[in-house]
Amino acid sequence: MPPKAKAPGKARGPAKRKLAEEFPPGEVLTDTAKKSWKLGSPIGQGGFGLIYLANENSANVVDAEARYVIKVEPSDNGPLFSELKFYMRAAKPDLIQSWMKSRKMKYLGVPKYWGSGLHERGGKKYRFMVMDRFGTDLQKKFEECGKRFPRKVVLQLGLRLLDILEYIHEHEYVHADIKASNLLLSHEDPHQVYLVDYGLAYRYCPEGVLKEYKEDPKRCHDGTIEFTSIDAHKGVAPCRRSDLEILAYCMVQWLCGRLPWEDKLQDPVYVRDAKLRSQADIPGFMSECFPSQDKPGEMEKFLEKIKLLGYTDNPEYDALRSILQAGLKSAGAKDDGKLVFAAPANGANGDGKLRAAKRKKPLEKEERSEEVEGSPVKKRRVPKKKAPKATKVVTVSVDMSTQTSPDVAQVKKPRTRIKKTTG
Structure with a gap:
């Protein structure tokens, strides 16, 4: 009987979300700190409600250059409420700034929390949260680049994500849903990337007390199926090694274009078993992912390092960074902070570096067909x-x-x- 009583409530959930009306430009929201924010045009929609351009309240119109966005959802919904818990505990601007200063970092890809509150309109209550504004997501970039990123970019992204994960892990949370669509480029600097969407974020160490390993069949396969961790497949609450495992799968996909289990994503047990096999034989997994090209040795070492982690272990972030930095060095590249997402094309080597062709005169049709890495034959x-x-x-x-x-x-x-x- 109790399950039947809950079922109607679950069925009504999506209906309630559809009731989120669009606010007119100029609507003013006041957060819990009594700071006022003015809405601009809506720029996106999710299961929770709408995303609006926004600025601090003033006489000016909120235009296309607005610095902030505000997520708004009916107060009865849950996704934004869950995400708010993370932002209020771990993403306040002073916390992020202090972390960056102590480590002499130029930036940290964690969105800043600027405020939140409740707003009433037409007798209905809405929850809202103010955040930084961002640009495009990496999934769009990945598809634009033919589902391959240059090796240099992948390793740079890995380094930025290690910074992000170390920060949120230090603040008692794991993300649990790392993927290209949750990685957004900065609106102001396209060479900076931010990890967003903390709807699945889990507090693995509340008040410094680590959660114990416990398998729960009801929670099996949580997350995004192609990337989620083996722990998640077993119904275990996510931990720090889970985030690193997910990151590794993402990096391998960005390098080779497709993970071996992507042809059967509708079968989570198959995906789980495929990941277990890959962990048991990491060299074989790498050969399967890179059958016709050089295997990036740093990724094999990265996976082997993660494999050694226990459920409650604190990862050696610096050691993992060193592995990726060594990969950059072997590729003849360096972490210059520039993210160039150009797809590998004629004239590109495996690391995404282009060799410029020096052509003094136009080539005949047959000569063009013989070009190797951008250089014409004589x-x-x-x-x-x-x-x-x-x-x-x-x-x-x-x-x-x-x-x-x-x-x-x-x-x-x-x-x-x-x-x-x-x-």
């Missing part, structure tokens, strides 16, 4: 190279058809080669 050798390998007349005739004179093709029919292949 002579046209396609017909001469391919002719010795040809074993059929039809192959040679196709090659010869590129010549300007049809008579040449007839004269050079390799009848002597046919004798060799039959002898």
